[in-house]
Amino acid sequence: MITYRISEIGHCPKQLSLSTAKIDGKVPSWLQNSADEGKWHEKRIKDEMRKAGYIIEDVDVCPICLERLGEERNGLHVEITVNKPNEKESYMLIGHTDGKATHPEYTKGKTYGLEVKSMSQFEFDRWMKTDGKFKEFPSYAWQVSTYQHLTNEIPYIYVVKNRNIGGKDRFVIEKPIVSWTEIDEKMSRLTSWMNNNSEPYPAEFDADSIECRRCKYALRCVPEPKILEPVEKEKLDLAVSNYHKSQELEKESEKLRTEADNIFIQHCRATMENKWRYSGLSISFNENSSRAYYSKEGLMTVLNEEQLKTVTRYSEPKPVVRITQLKDK
Numbered sequence: 001m002i003t004y005r006i007s008e009i010g011h012c013p014k015q016l017s018l019s020t021a022k023i024d025g026k027v028p029s030w031l032q033n034s035a036d037e038g039k040w041h042e043k044r045i046k047d048e049m050r051k052a053g054y055i056i057e058d059v060d061v062c063p064i065c066l067e068r069l070g071e072e073r074n075g076l077h078v079e080i081t082v083n084k085p086n087e088k089e090s091y092m093l094i095g096h097t098d099g100k101a102t103h104p105e106y107t108k109g110k111t112y113g114l115e116v117k118s119m120s121q122f123e124f125d126r127w128m129k130t131d132g133k134f135k136e137f138p139s140y141a142w143q144v145s146t147y148q149h150l151t152n153e154i155p156y157i158y159v160v161k162n163r164n165i166g167g168k169d170r171f172v173i174e175k176p177i178v179s180w181t182e183i184d185e186k187m188s189r190l191t192s193w194m195n196n197n198s199e200p201y202p203a204e205f206d207a208d209s210i211e212c213r214r215c216k217y218a219l220r221c222v223p224e225p226k227i228l229e230p231v232e233k234e235k236l237d238l239a240v241s242n243y244h245k246s247q248e249l250e251k252e253s254e255k256l257r258t259e260a261d262n263i264f265i266q267h268c269r270a271t272m273e274n275k276w277r278y279s280g281l282s283i284s285f286n287e288n289s290s291r292a293y294y295s296k297e298g299l300m301t302v303l304n305e306e307q308l309k310t311v312t313r314y315s316e317p318k319p320v321v322r323i324t325q326l327k328d329k
Contacts, residue, residue: 001081002191006095006146009183010139011211013190014203018217021194025216039074041118041161042098045168049101056114058099065094076100078150082184088195089188097147101157112172113156115144124162128169134177139211145178 004020011019018025046056058076065073075096084090099114101107117140119127126136134141144156153176160169193201205221206212212221268274268285275284299308 001090001092002194003092003094004187006078006093007143008139009093009146009187010142012203012215013186013193013201014221015215015217017190017194017201018220021200023200023217037163038118041163042116045116045118045159045161046099046114053103053105055102056099057101057111058114062096065096078147080150082187084188086192089192091187091191093146093150093187095143095147095150097151107155107157111154113144113147113151113154114159115147115156116159116161118161118163121162121164124160124164124167124169127160133169141177142183144173145176146183148173148176149180149183 002020004016008016008019046058050056060074062073062075062077064077065071073096075098077094077096079092079094081092082090097113098116100111101114102109102111127133129136144158148154148156156173158171158173162168190201200220203221205218212218215221264283265285268276268283274286275282277283303311
């Protein structure tokens with residue numbers, strides 16, 4: 001019977017099918033480091049909650065998975081076997097919640113589930129967007145919803161920590177965000193595909209999707225031109241070479257500009273001259289320069305969507321190609 005990890009079932013079916021089949025993929029080193037760092041922050045958050053009077057039930061290494069699979073997985077074990085009339089649609093889900101939490105005042109003595117996430121400033125900003133949270137991180141919604149369905153739909157305390165400055169977003173999820181019907185339909189459909197096909201579930205690469213760009217299987221989704229004439233291949237190879245060369249030149253350009261700016265700033269401070277000319281260049285220096293910007297989220301607090309449209313200006317349309325550097329060449 002095909003077994004899925006609950007932490008992964010919110011991913012696209014193709015990624016999930018490849019991961020479940022244990023197909024190797026290129027995981028960025030920063031992503032692995034982020035996962036390791038997350039365990040450290042999770043422990044700190046639980047310690048803070050204990051000091052605040054919470055009784056936290058958790059486990060470092062799941063004894064069930066250690067005995068059954070020989071794997072060290074962290075958290076409280078939850079699982080379900082879903083049997084279907086068609087055996088090829090039957091599947092099993094295994095996961096590990098971050099724990100259970102009880103507080104005499106905040107949970108009124110009742111036991112709640114606990115799920116902890118930590119992320120960088122960039123990711124936390126995405127999370128805190130007006131329409132962010134689970135809309136920006138849908139796989140998190142699938143994960144915690146499945147945990148709720150498998151633990152009698154108890155409320156879950158959800159904590160998201162900003163690793164850079166320590167800020168937290170903490171709230172309670174009373175009811176599952178994703179219905180069991182939706183979860184079951186997806187898993188049954190995927191299981192049937194995996195049992196009846198040797199190819200992974202079909203999917204296309206979306207350059208606008210941050211999930212696709214970070215996916216360790218992105219190379220398997222980006223289609224290559226079917227047939228290339230020699231001249232076409234030569235032009236495309238030149239375009240690829242020029243692209244990589246432009247990336248290198250941009251980095252070198254940024255480095256040279258930074259070095260030049262530092263010398264000019266040093267000279268301005270030493271001479272106390274903020275405006276001067278040298279060798280055909282006009283140099284102007286401001287010790288406390290800043291630029292104003294307006295976030296859409298901030299504007300929406302004083303303007304509605306229709307009002308915002310009336311002051312929105314667009315640049316002239318032009319052809320744009322987005323190039324994404326995949327994990328492997």
